[in-house]
Amino acid sequence: MAFAFAFLLSPLLVVAGGALLLMLAEAFTSKRGRGDHGDRASGLALGTTVVFAAGFAFSLGVWLGDIEAVAGADALAPWIVIDRFTIFFDGILCLGGAITSLIAGGYLPEHKLDRGEFYSLLLLSTVGAMMLAAAGDLLTVLLGLETMSIGAYAMTAFRHTSKRSAEGALKYFLLGSFASALLLYGFALLYGATGHTDLAGIGEVVKVGGTHSPMIVVALVLVLVGLAFKISAVPFHMWTPDAYEGAPTPATTYMASVVKAGGFAMLLRVLFTCFGDKASMSWSAGWPPMLAWIAVITMTVANLIAGQQESVKRMLAYSSIAHAGYLLIGVVGAMHSMPQASATVLFYLLTYMVSTAGAFGSLVLCGSRGMEAVSYEDLAGIGRRHPPAALAFSLFLISLAGIPPTAGFFGKWFVFRAAIDSGFYALTIIAFMNSVVAAYYYLRVLVFMYMREPAAGMTTSVPMRSGYVTAALLLSAILVLLLGIAPSQSLDMAIKAASIFGSS
Amino acid sequence: MNTDFVIGQAYFWICAAVALAGAFMTVIAKNPIRGAMGLLLMVLAVAGLFLALHAQFLAAIQLIVYAGAIVVLFIFVIMILGPSASLPSPTESDDSHASPPPSRGLGLGTRTFGAALFAISSLAAMWFLIRAMPALPASPKERLLADTPADFGSIEKFGSILFGPALVPFELSSALLMVAIVGAVAVARGRTRADLVVRNDKGRTNPQNAAAATGPAATPTSPTSQEAHS
Numbered sequence: 001m002a003f004a005f006a007f008l009l010s011p012l013l014v015v016a017g018g019a020l021l022l023m024l025a026e027a028f029t030s031k032r033g034r035g036d037h038g039d040r041a042s043g044l045a046l047g048t049t050v051v052f053a054a055g056f057a058f059s060l061g062v063w064l065g066d067i068e069a070v071a072g073a074d075a076l077a078p079w080i081v082i083d084r085f086t087i088f089f090d091g092i093l094c095l096g097g098a099i100t101s102l103i104a105g106g107y108l109p110e111h112k113l114d115r116g117e118f119y120s121l122l123l124l125s126t127v128g129a130m131m132l133a134a135a136g137d138l139l140t141v142l143l144g145l146e147t148m149s150i151g152a153y154a155m156t157a158f159r160h161t162s163k164r165s166a167e168g169a170l171k172y173f174l175l176g177s178f179a180s181a182l183l184l185y186g187f188a189l190l191y192g193a194t195g196h197t198d199l200a201g202i203g204e205v206v207k208v209g210g211t212h213s214p215m216i217v218v219a220l221v222l223v224l225v226g227l228a229f230k231i232s233a234v235p236f237h238m239w240t241p242d243a244y245e246g247a248p249t250p251a252t253t254y255m256a257s258v259v260k261a262g263g264f265a266m267l268l269r270v271l272f273t274c275f276g277d278k279a280s281m282s283w284s285a286g287w288p289p290m291l292a293w294i295a296v297i298t299m300t301v302a303n304l305i306a307g308q309q310e311s312v313k314r315m316l317a318y319s320s321i322a323h324a325g326y327l328l329i330g331v332v333g334a335m336h337s338m339p340q341a342s343a344t345v346l347f348y349l350l351t352y353m354v355s356t357a358g359a360f361g362s363l364v365l366c367g368s369r370g371m372e373a374v375s376y377e378d379l380a381g382i383g384r385r386h387p388p389a390a391l392a393f394s395l396f397l398i399s400l401a402g403i404p405p406t407a408g409f410f411g412k413w414f415v416f417r418a419a420i421d422s423g424f425y426a427l428t429i430i431a432f433m434n435s436v437v438a439a440y441y442y443l444r445v446l447v448f449m450y451m452r453e454p455a456a457g458m459t460t461s462v463p464m465r466s467g468y469v470t471a472a473l474l475l476s477a478i479l480v481l482l483l484g485i486a487p488s489q490s491l492d493m494a495i496k497a498a499s500i501f502g503s504s
Numbered sequence: 505m506n507t508d509f510v511i512g513q514a515y516f517w518i519c520a521a522v523a524l525a526g527a528f529m530t531v532i533a534k535n536p537i538r539g540a541m542g543l544l545l546m547v548l549a550v551a552g553l554f555l556a557l558h559a560q561f562l563a564a565i566q567l568i569v570y571a572g573a574i575v576v577l578f579i580f581v582i583m584i585l586g587p588s589a590s591l592p593s594p595t596e597s598d599d600s601h602a603s604p605p606p607s608r609g610l611g612l613g614t615r616t617f618g619a620a621l622f623a624i625s626s627l628a629a630m631w632f633l634i635r636a637m638p639a640l641p642a643s644p645k646e647r648l649l650a651d652t653p654a655d656f657g658s659i660e661k662f663g664s665i666l667f668g669p670a671l672v673p674f675e676l677s678s679a680l681l682m683v684a685i686v687g688a689v690a691v692a693r694g695r696t697r698a699d700l701v702v703r704n705d706k707g708r709t710n711p712q713n714a715a716a717a718t719g720p721a722a723t724p725t726s727p728t729s730q731e732a733h734s
Contacts, residue, residue, distance in 0.1 A: 016679065023686070079672035117690035124683040131676055139673045147680045154687030169691075218629065 004070045008082040011059040011090040012130045015097075018051030019123035026116035045105025045468055048119045052098035052126070059090040063493070078198035081136035088497035089133035089265045092350055095479075096257035097126040099357040099472050104250035106466030107364045111372075113159060113248060122254065125151020129262030133269075138187045138197045141266060145183070145230070148262050149176050155251035156243055168239075168246025175229065175239040183226030189219035190274070199273040207277040220275060220287060227270070231263040231324045234298040244317030249372075252313065253360040256320045257353040264327060264349055268342060271331070272501045281335050288335045291328055292427060298325030299434040307441045311374050315441055316359055319400060322438060323352050329424070329431055330415045334501075336422035343498035344414040347491050351411035351483050355399035358476030361469055362393035368464040376448045383450035386463045390449045392473045399480045401442040402435050407483035414491065516556055523549035524623065531619050536582045544575045558657040 006013070026044055067084060076082070101122055108114040128147025135141040153176065157169030191197055193215040194205035206216060225236065232240040244252045271287065280286040299322050306318030327348055333341035366382055366389050367373035373382075383390040399406035402413075412435060419428045483490060526549060529542030547570040554563035655661045666674050 019682075076672050079670075079676075115690070115693075117686055117693075120686045121683065121690060124679060124686065127679050128683065131679070137673070139670075140676060143673055143676045143680055147676075147683050150680070150687050151683045154683075154690050157691045160691075 102472035105468035179229030186222030
């Protein structure tokens with residue numbers, strides 16, 4: 001039995017153990033190799049990537065093993081629930097972590113930020129996200145959330161010398177703490193109203209008529225606001241652009257991929273387990289209308305503002321907000337077609353994650369020390385001067401815009417189709433119009449890269465050379481194309497993962 | 505209505521009022537020391553509230569950790585930063601006697617009003633919620649408010665829960681502490697090589713400076729790093 005849950009928990013344990021090992025390795029090698037600081041740090045990047053790859057391999061192994069048949073799987077219940085949903089997210093999170101650490105392996109030495117703490121933070125924070133995906137109790141939800149967020153705050157503030165980094169990190173920290181406090185307030189009310197802290201137990205009580213109790217309604221509202229902060233949905237997105245822009249780009253990649261996936265894992269689990277009954281999920285008495293409005297506002301506002309940005313990094317930040325809006329449509333769609341719609345959310349998260357991580361990685365590759373590629377002007381003419389970097393960037397932007405044959409197309413296609421199947425025509429039309437608006441600013445980058453020349457006298461950004469970033473881009477590019485050409489297998493996995501929520 | 509009940513109610517309301525007053529003081533105080541004292545007051549009152557909930561152990565921990573360690577640490581920091589931190593500005597050193605300038609006063613008034621509005625509306629919401637509580641179909645009120653066993657909240661009971669049924673979150677919290685420690689080190693630790701290189705470029709390339717620059721982990725207390733921070 002002890003073996004059983006060691007097997008089920010193995011992805012989490014591998015990443016956590018790897019984090020500790022690498023931390024020790026960093027501490028002991030620093031005395032010897034003080035001279036070649038950079039080599040040591042990039043060795044750490046490789047080690048971190050290997051740990052994440054091992055975590056991914058273990059989640060794949062657990063997935064292929066027969067999870068449902070393992071005896072003693074509920075030994076850790078209700079604190080930690082290991083099911084296909086958890087394992088699916090473990091895989092996604094490890095993938096995002098691996099791409100992030102590869103990008104960091106190139107970016108940090110280039111910008112003289114190569115300190116080993118970044119990798120420890122990256123690994124431990126991902127452990128938090130994996131805890132969050134597995135959490136089956138309010139207590140573990142909060143623990144996982146805080147572990148993930150604190151790591152992300154620290155990574156955002158990693159560049160001491162930059163005021164922007166400090167400003168972004170402070171905003172992120174303060175608003176994130178505020179969101180956690182709201183969430184905690186909601187959790188406290190939930191406990192007070194139901195007498196349970198485990199999500200399933202809360203769900204049982206809420207099912208008996210919870211939506212008529214004002215206390216539970218207020219708790220639901222507070223929890224939703226807290227969750228919306230974490231996934232940076234409008235109007236709770238104020239921290240996002242500043243934090244994304246100020247952070248070192250690997251930290252931005254991490255926030256856009258792993259933190260967002262962790263937030264959605266929490267959102268899906270809490271909403272569908274605690275508030276997954278018929279009444280709470282109905283249009284007249286439950287949370288779907290609220291979430292639908294948030295989705296509409298998120299998409300529209302984020303896309304309109306993203307189009308006006310002059311900084312590509314900021315544009316990508318707003319685009320990540322907009323993608324949270326598309327994802328929320330899938331969550332709302334789950335109201336009618338439970339496993340299918342939430343499966344589209346999982347699949348969309350996977351496609352979005354590889355595309356956005358690749359886009360940030362390309363942005364890293366296009367700049368070098370002292371002249372980071374930030375604005376559209378910086379990218380002017382890069383298509384002619386450095387075709388490989390521009391080609392990779394174009395691929396990821398096309399995927400973010402949702403144009404076939406890339407991953408992003410199928411992500412959007414499935415989410416929109418699930419929404420139409422559920423009868424949300426207006427929502428789908430708004431989302432479709434939004435993706436047209438979004439295509440404008442994604443393609444604008446392509447226009448600058450291929451059709452503009454840098455203005456005379458402007459310093460042009462010189463792409464950096466890094467095997468790590470190239471590897472990250474290759475990995476993301478392969479996944480983007482693979483998911484765009486043959487999505488059916490991973491979609492099947494997503495459906496299996498989402499089917500744990502049943503069709504209540 | 506027996507006396508125990510009345511005393512219990514009075515105790516609760518007094519502790520709650522003191523906690524609110526302390527929190528209020530923390531928010532509106534201009535002098536940081538006064539703010540820290542308000543925080544201390546609030547922490548003590550919350551420890552009192554824990555006592556009323558049969559959570560003796562938590563109350564003791566609250567006193568030791570928050571009142572004993574954290575608030576003291578705050579005060580240390582304020583003291584170390586010196587008079588510049590404890591006084592808002594030279595002209596307002598005597599803010600309790602001198603009438604503050606109008607703009608400042610307005611700011612204070614707005615802040616006070618905002619805090620009061622928030623507190624009152626929260627109280628109203630809580631009252632509303634508590635009123636609505638019995639309307640719950642499966643009301644857990646009786647179960648929650650049932651008599652607690654004599655050893656509830658004792659150290660033994662607390663420990664046996666922490667290392668028994670609640671072992672998983674207890675272990676998971678170690679990850680939280682670890683990430684917080686590493687994060688604090690990463691954010692607070694002095695300089696990266698980038699700073700050193702920049703400083704080196706700026707000037708004085710005497711041998712001593714160059715030797716300091718090659719050491720990546722220069723102690724943050726060295727005068728140069730303080731310069732870099734300020």
